[in-house]
Amino acid sequence: MNTTTTTHLLLRTFTIEDITPQYLTALNDPTIVGLTEARHRKWTPQSATDYVKDSNQPGFSELVGIFLKDTKKHIGNIRLFNFHEVHKRVELGIMLYDKAEWSKGYGTESIIGIEDYVFNTLHYHKICADYYENNTGSARMFKKAGYVIEGVFKDHFYLHDHYVDSIHIAKFNPQHRQKEHTT
Numbered sequence: 561m562n563t564t565t566t567t568h569l570l571l572r573t574f575t576i577e578d579i580t581p582q583y584l585t586a587l588n589d590p591t592i593v594g595l596t597e598a599r600h601r602k603w604t605p606q607s608a609t610d611y612v613k614d615s616n617q618p619g620f621s622e623l624v625g626i627f628l629k630d631t632k633k634h635i636g637n638i639r640l641f642n643f644h645e646v647h648k649r650v651e652l653g654i655m656l657y658d659k660a661e662w663s664k665g666y667g668t669e670s671i672i673g674i675e676d677y678v679f680n681t682l683h684y685h686k687i688c689a690d691y692y693e694n695n696t697g698s699a700r701m702f703k704k705a706g707y708v709i710e711g712v713f714k715d716h717f718y719l720h721d722h723y724v725d726s727i728h729i730a731k732f733n734p735q736h737r738q739k740e741h742t743t
């Protein structure tokens with residue numbers, strides 16, 4: 561996607577030149593990645609480089625860096641993946657690497673900023689995401705951004721010594737007609 565700005569943020573393609581020691585440290589920090597699937601990997605400069613390259617495959621996956629507009633500080637990434645050209649839907653994952661920037665509304669602002677690209681540039685119908693049931697920040701952020709719960713995958717993730725549900729959510733292009741449900 562082209563560089564875009566929101567009230568406080570700049571969103572642009574995240575490249576291997578953007579990888580910093582701070583970014584790597586955050587990726588290996590369980591207090592940051594502990595409620596995501598990124599927790600299973602040991603992140604090194606090489607694995608992060610491979611991940612960034614794999615995530616920037618036009619038509620398949622895009623990795624978008626979230627930067628503070630004023631200082632250009634990198635605070636997180638959004639990954640769009642599994643683009644489906646027929647069904648016009650894509651999946652979204654988000655992580656803010658800098659804990660000092662959590663709970664300031666940047667997560668919500670960035671996913672709303674991405675919507676403009678997905679709905680108004682790509683003219684897609686639907687953005688899908690999921691989160692661990694105990695990820696309270698994600699639940700709140702997606703709800704504020706207008707996502708609705710579509711379903712629950714029971715005991716989908718093994719976390720420490722127990723299973724947690726995966727909450728599947730989605731947001732639909734408000735300019736598209738919704739399917740009418742009849743009962």
Ligand SMILES: CC(C)(COP(=O)(O)OP(=O)(O)OC[C@H]1O[C@@H](n2cnc3c(N)ncnc32)[C@H](O)[C@@H]1OP(=O)(O)O)[C@@H](O)C(=O)NCCC(=O)NCCS
Binds near residue numbers: 654663665696701
């Ligand atoms: C989840 C995440 C993206 C949210 O980003 P954010 O910028 O903090 O989100 P926002 O500030 O827009 O909204 C989060 C809301 O949840 C609240 N919140 C955050 N953590 C919380 C917690 N542990 N318990 C209760 N509420 C929490 C915030 O206060 C805020 O509420 P408010 O709008 O009423 O103030 C960010 O915390 C993050 O990257 N976490 C680590 C990785 C991760 O879990 N990614 C998501 C995987 S689905």
